[in-house]
Amino acid sequence: MEFERxxxxxxxxxxxxxxxxxxxxxxxxxxxAQHAPSAGFSQGSAYVIVTRPxxxxxxxxxxxxxxxxxAGFHGWISEAPVDIVACVSEKVYHDRYNESDKxxxxxxxxxxxxxxxxxxIGAGCMIILLAAxxxxxxxxxxxxxxxxxxxxxxxxxxxxxPVGVISIGHPAKDKKSPSLxxxxxxxxxxFHYDGWHATPKK
Amino acid sequence: MEFERxxxxxxxxxxxxxxxxxxxxxxxxxxxAQHAPSAGFSQGSAYVIVTRPxxxxxxxxxxxxxxxxxAGFHGWISEAPVDIVACVSEKVYHDRYNESDKxxxxxxxxxxxxxxxxxxIGAGCMIILLAAxxxxxxxxxxxxxxxxxxxxxxxxxxxxxPVGVISIGHPAKDKKSPSLxxxxxxxxxxFHYDGWHATPKK
Numbered sequence: 001m002e003f004e005r006x007x008x009x010x011x012x013x014x015x016x017x018x019x020x021x022x023x024x025x026x027x028x029x030x031x032x033a034q035h036a037p038s039a040g041f042s043q044g045s046a047y048v049i050v051t052r053p054x055x056x057x058x059x060x061x062x063x064x065x066x067x068x069x070x071a072g073f074h075g076w077i078s079e080a081p082v083d084i085v086a087c088v089s090e091k092v093y094h095d096r097y098n099e100s101d102k103x104x105x106x107x108x109x110x111x112x113x114x115x116x117x118x119x120x121i122g123a124g125c126m127i128i129l130l131a132a133x134x135x136x137x138x139x140x141x142x143x144x145x146x147x148x149x150x151x152x153x154x155x156x157x158x159x160x161x162p163v164g165v166i167s168i169g170h171p172a173k174d175k176k177s178p179s180l181x182x183x184x185x186x187x188x189x190x191f192h193y194d195g196w197h198a199t200p201k202k
Numbered sequence: 203m204e205f206e207r208x209x210x211x212x213x214x215x216x217x218x219x220x221x222x223x224x225x226x227x228x229x230x231x232x233x234x235a236q237h238a239p240s241a242g243f244s245q246g247s248a249y250v251i252v253t254r255p256x257x258x259x260x261x262x263x264x265x266x267x268x269x270x271x272x273a274g275f276h277g278w279i280s281e282a283p284v285d286i287v288a289c290v291s292e293k294v295y296h297d298r299y300n301e302s303d304k305x306x307x308x309x310x311x312x313x314x315x316x317x318x319x320x321x322x323i324g325a326g327c328m329i330i331l332l333a334a335x336x337x338x339x340x341x342x343x344x345x346x347x348x349x350x351x352x353x354x355x356x357x358x359x360x361x362x363x364p365v366g367v368i369s370i371g372h373p374a375k376d377k378k379s380p381s382l383x384x385x386x387x388x389x390x391x392x393f394h395y396d397g398w399h400a401t402p403k404k
Binding site for chain 1: 203205209210212235236239243245247250251252253303308312315317320324328329337343345347349358365366372379384393394396398400401403
């Protein structure tokens with residue numbers, strides 16, 4: 001699919017049919033996710049791909065799917081044929097930035113003005129969300145509210161922080177997020193030309 | 203361009219020709235960036251688009267372009283016709299999650315297990331980096347080492363944290379990042395099926 005169309009078509013879809021996803025489609029999405037950039041090419045992101053139905057149910061339970069159901073949503077996490085649990089390790093970044101080419105003149109690790117590990121896993125998940133659309137599928141992201149519980153459930157090492165579950169499947173008619181009623185911010189509130197308060201130039 | 207090709211073609215390019223970028227191309231990239239998701243549709247990301255040459259030089263100076271030049275790199279930040287300074291406001295997220303539909307049963311804001319504002323700006327920047335390739339251009343991301351300095355230079359409000367500069371232009375032959383010598387991690391180290399230590403299934 002054309003890149004622009006992929007971006008414009010993508011939205012969080014929270015209901016899926018029972019149709020399975022070919023394993024080649026899953027593999028393609030993952031291969032593309034590996035092309036996300038990372039600070040110092042640290043590659044501190046990792047993903048657990050959950051396809052076994054009983055394990056998907058456990059993931060959904062941890063994610064509070066029951067609460068969503070009470071609010072009238074479908075059980076999109078357990079019904080999705082694939083749930084991808086996105087994780088990132090801050091430790092991998094510190095290890096990378098303690099290699100000789102990244103140390104400062106005094107031999108110290110840089111001070112991190114921004115936790116780029118969270119930025120990088122956001123970039124990786126963006127590729128997966130778009131790749132799902134490109135594969136004729138749909139996806140929804142849910143933030144992980146209980147990282148230690150998800151670590152225990154999936155055997156994720158302590159230094160990897162699970163940030164979210166990307167549920168992927170064939171789209172069905174879903175209940176829209178009430179957040180969408182807020183509407184998209186006007187262009188001029190988001191984009192500023194040649195300085196925050198400079199005259200807008202579109 | 204096809205989505206997959208856009209992802210596979212993208213890499214950080216750190217040298218640009220003097221050819222300008224049509225303003226319609228810039229606008230297209232920004233419009234697409236607004237389609238990045240955000241927690242609770244908070245939309246806490248904002249971007250300062252720097253095109254004035256003297257201001258690009260100041261941005262480049264703050265980013266330590268001189269140090270990169272000593273290491274044999276081109277001055278890609280000052281030479282890029284467009285530098286986009288990506289910012290995100292944690293405050294916008296807290297404000298959003300203090301609205302009635304997001305409070306917990308006791309009327310309190312959720313505890314944030316992950317700073318999703320950094321995740322979301324990573325997703326937005328990923329779209330811009332890909333959109334540049336889709337427009338026949340190239341881009342490089344540099345992390346902001348002096349956020350207060352960048353705020354002062356561009357008049358960015360205190361609650362917006364500038365995370366990086368996306369420099370965009372027509373690609374020229376550049377010096378590759380030495381980090382690439384590390385190589386891409388093997389697939390099985392990044393992706394884990396049905397549990398971190400379960401048998402790989404490709």
